[in-house]
Amino acid sequence: MTSLPLISVDPDARGRRPAMPPRHLADLDLPGRQALVTELGEPAFRAKQVSNHYFGRLVRDPERMTDLPAAARKRLAGELLPTLLTPVRELACDDGATRKALWRLHDGSLVESVLMGYPDRVTVCISSQAGCGMACPFCATGQAGLTRNLSTAEIVDQAVYLAGVAASGAVAGSPPRLSHVVFMGMGEPLANYSRVVAAIRRLVAPAPEGLGLSQRHITVSTVGLVPAIRRLASEDLSVTLALSLHAPDDELRDELVPVNQRWKVSEVLDAAWDYAATTGRRVSIEYAMIKDVNDQPWRADLLGRLLAGKLAHVNLIPLNPTPGSRWDASPKPVEREFVRRLRDAGVSTTVRDTRGREIDGACGQLAAAGDTDGDSRAATA
Ligand code: SAH
Numbered sequence: 001m002t003s004l005p006l007i008s009v010d011p012d013a014r015g016r017r018p019a020m021p022p023r024h025l026a027d028l029d030l031p032g033r034q035a036l037v038t039e040l041g042e043p044a045f046r047a048k049q050v051s052n053h054y055f056g057r058l059v060r061d062p063e064r065m066t067d068l069p070a071a072a073r074k075r076l077a078g079e080l081l082p083t084l085l086t087p088v089r090e091l092a093c094d095d096g097a098t099r100k101a102l103w104r105l106h107d108g109s110l111v112e113s114v115l116m117g118y119p120d121r122v123t124v125c126i127s128s129q130a131g132c133g134m135a136c137p138f139c140a141t142g143q144a145g146l147t148r149n150l151s152t153a154e155i156v157d158q159a160v161y162l163a164g165v166a167a168s169g170a171v172a173g174s175p176p177r178l179s180h181v182v183f184m185g186m187g188e189p190l191a192n193y194s195r196v197v198a199a200i201r202r203l204v205a206p207a208p209e210g211l212g213l214s215q216r217h218i219t220v221s222t223v224g225l226v227p228a229i230r231r232l233a234s235e236d237l238s239v240t241l242a243l244s245l246h247a248p249d250d251e252l253r254d255e256l257v258p259v260n261q262r263w264k265v266s267e268v269l270d271a272a273w274d275y276a277a278t279t280g281r282r283v284s285i286e287y288a289m290i291k292d293v294n295d296q297p298w299r300a301d302l303l304g305r306l307l308a309g310k311l312a313h314v315n316l317i318p319l320n321p322t323p324g325s326r327w328d329a330s331p332k333p334v335e336r337e338f339v340r341r342l343r344d345a346g347v348s349t350t351v352r353d354t355r356g357r358e359i360d361g362a363c364g365q366l367a368a369a370g371d372t373d374g375d376s377r378a379a380t381a
Contacts, residue, residue: 033047050076054080083106085157086103094356098115110369112186122171125182141364143324155195179213179214182219189221190222193231196220215239216238226267256293276311276312281311282312285312300338
């Protein structure tokens with residue numbers, strides 16, 4: 001049996017202090033920013049001005065903040081907008097409609113985010129942790145373990161940065177405005193609970209306090225940390241919950257999603273249905289299709305029985321290749337049969353596209369390896 005992953009909400013519990021980044025305005029709500037600006041000896045309304053540049057105009061260069069007195073610009077930007085993410089590399093595929101960004105954080109940690117343009121929307125997939133402690137054996141991020149939680153602003157800044165890329169018209173054939181955010185990058189968002197919830201509040205707050213996205217356009221994906229799912233349901237938020245189920249039975253799920261050793265399939269589904277009932281939002285059930293592992297017809301039927309009549313939608317994800325993995329994606333006919341059985345059981349089911357596969361930017365492929373551009377410092381940081 002695999003050992004239980006560390007399910008700590010606080011990395012300090014590991015006995016070492018993670019190096020958190022400098023404070024940034026996106027860590028604070030608007031009253032918090034106003035208090036800070038006042039402490040810095042500036043009038044409180046400057047907080048709104050700087051916030052409007054950052055969230056409203058997607059501007060972070062102090063020279064472009066011409067409504068601020070020249071003398072105050074650099075200082076305010078230095079205090080409120082310290083550099084959190086330094087771009088290391090950007091890779092694009094799908095004619096530029098999918099772009100993966102690799103960032104270096106202030107302590108040398110590396111994280112990745114993915115921008116995906118569609119005809120009707122622009123989605124960014126962001127990371128909530130550097131690495132991940134959940135140890136799912138088919139996921140590249142899980143193999144290296146957890147480095148640290150990201151700060152609220154490090155999470156938000158990925159979206160703001162890529163919103164700027166979209167606004168520059170870089171994603172041809174897509175609207176220029178970022179509309180959707182999915183917490184499906186590196187890390188387990190509910191293991192970094194308070195910072196992720198604060199980040200969601202920044203993403204949905206109207207400008208200048210935040211990015212002004214719709215709550216319905218934000219998806220939090222989890223391995224199934226039951227107490228955290230219940231806590232999320234009690235926030236005054238109604239974001240979409242995605243549950244990485246991957247197996248309908250405990251025996252297999254214990255192996256594929258080791259946290260199942262702590263919270264079983266029935267418990268995590270109960271929490272998901274309570275989340276759906278409280279928020280009115282359909283829960284998305286994620287299921288990676290792994291050849292001869294979890295793709296048998298009987299597992300489709302069992303899954304169908306568990307989900308029938310529930311406020312749920314199944315997203316099948318063809319397994320993406322990861323380094324050293326012993327598993328393959330299910331053959332297409334097997335996948336089609338799985339879909340057919342779920343639909344026969346009355347369960348709404350779709351197969352997720354494999355956006356970003358060529359650039360290792362698809363589900364489960366984010367490993368933040370900085371080595372392919374010869375940047376060995378980043379790779380070992
Ligand atoms: N920790 C969260 C967020 C990661 S989201 C979670 O597990 O939900 C990424 C999604 O991709 C999850 O459903 C994850 O299980 C899935 N995934 C991981 N590795 C994959 C792979 N190799 N192929 C397809 N999907 C994968």
